[in-house]
Amino acid sequence: MPLIKGHSLDKSVPSNYRPISNLNFTSKIRERLFLSRFQSHILKSPTFNICQSAYRSHCSTETALQLLIDRIYSAADDGKPTLLISLDLSAAFDTIDHYVLLKRLSCSFGVAGNVLSWIQSYLTGRTQSVRIGPHSSPPNPCLVGVSKGSVLGPLLFSLYTSPISTIANSHQVSQQQYADDTQLYVALLAANYSQDISALELCLNFLNIWFCENGVTLNSTKSVAYSVWHTKEAQIFSGLKSCNVAVTDIQLSDKVKILEATLDSNLTMEPHTKALSSSCFYHIQSFKQIRSSLSKCIYDSFGTFL
Numbered sequence: 156m157p158l159i160k161g162h163s164l165d166k167s168v169p170s171n172y173r174p175i176s177n178l179n180f181t182s183k184i185r186e187r188l189f190l191s192r193f194q195s196h197i198l199k200s201p202t203f204n205i206c207q208s209a210y211r212s213h214c215s216t217e218t219a220l221q222l223l224i225d226r227i228y229s230a231a232d233d234g235k236p237t238l239l240i241s242l243d244l245s246a247a248f249d250t251i252d253h254y255v256l257l258k259r260l261s262c263s264f265g266v267a268g269n270v271l272s273w274i275q276s277y278l279t280g281r282t283q284s285v286r287i288g289p290h291s292s293p294p295n296p297c298l299v300g301v302s303k304g305s306v307l308g309p310l311l312f313s314l315y316t317s318p319i320s321t322i323a324n325s326h327q328v329s330q331q332q333y334a335d336d337t338q339l340y341v342a343l344l345a346a347n348y349s350q351d352i353s354a355l356e357l358c359l360n361f362l363n364i365w366f367c368e369n370g371v372t373l374n375s376t377k378s379v380a381y382s383v384w385h386t387k388e389a390q391i392f393s394g395l396k397s398c399n400v401a402v403t404d405i406q407l408s409d410k411v412k413i414l415e416a417t418l419d420s421n422l423t424m425e426p427h428t429k430a431l432s433s434s435c436f437y438h439i440q441s442f443k444q445i446r447s448s449l450s451k452c453i454y455d456s457f458g459t460f461l
Contacts, residue, residue: 156286176302186306197314202263204320209334210309216414219333226329227383230342236383239340240400241411243377247335248312249300252370253278256315264314322365326358333414356399363401375403381411383420
């Protein structure tokens with residue numbers, strides 16, 4: 156069932172919708188039972204990306220942001236500004252190649268026998284149709300992708316994209332992931348920062364090749380290049396205006412939105428707090444529309460705001 160990605164988006168544009176699978180309830184129970192035994196094996200594997208914060212216990216958007224900001228601050232303490240690239244993957248969950256996924260499970264994560272056969276059975280033979288109100292399209296086979304809204308889909312996506320960390324580490328580039336939200340960043344040496352930028356761009360080129368070989372589409376036009384440095388360092392890095400991402404020059408931005416948090420180039424968090432305050436004020440103001448229906452105790456609690 157297609158759901159609009161944002162209320163402000165044009166509802167007549169199909170790409171503004173996100174397909175959510177309406178799966179059988181009994182199937183979800185079986186998936187959860189399988190996940191309870193399967194997940195621990197995957198998370199303990201040395202090939203799993205430890206910087207993937209999604210779909211793991213004790214990891215969240217908050218811990219992912221804390222790790223990222225802590226590394227940026229640590230680099231700043233050493234006098235090194237940070238250059239960060241936030242990558243945008245198009246329809247990431249819908250482009251997973253089943254054959255590649257099963258091969259990765261077997262070769263990289265040691266999954267074999269009945270377990271691998273069960274996952275193969277889970278992936279193959281599925282059909283889907285689009286339903287809008289009382290209307291449905293004819294069913295079509297699902298030859299690629301994992302279902303959005305399923306229990307196993309997120310973990311399968313995480314292990315499918317786990318080689319991203321291997322490629323980044325081989326180029327001495329730091330990386331952080333939350334589902335398909337991927338950031339690559341390097342701490343720059345003022346004396347010779349061009350070498351660090353070259354290493355980052357080379358890493359991005361290898362990643363783009365990996366994306367193409369594995370059926371994942373990197374949307375370079377929606378990717379964001381972001382830099383963090385102090386005012387006194389601005390003159391040193393004045394020549395740094397853009398970064399090459401998949402044969403596309405991305406101009407440096409003075410702020411970036413990561414996991415609903417807006418980071419500015421000086422890490423003052425001012426744009427984020429302004430946006431958050433505005434959102435809170437909007438919702439508090441909304442109580443005006445229903446205050447006549449509120450009980451006296453609730454009205455007294457919010458009366459000073461209304």
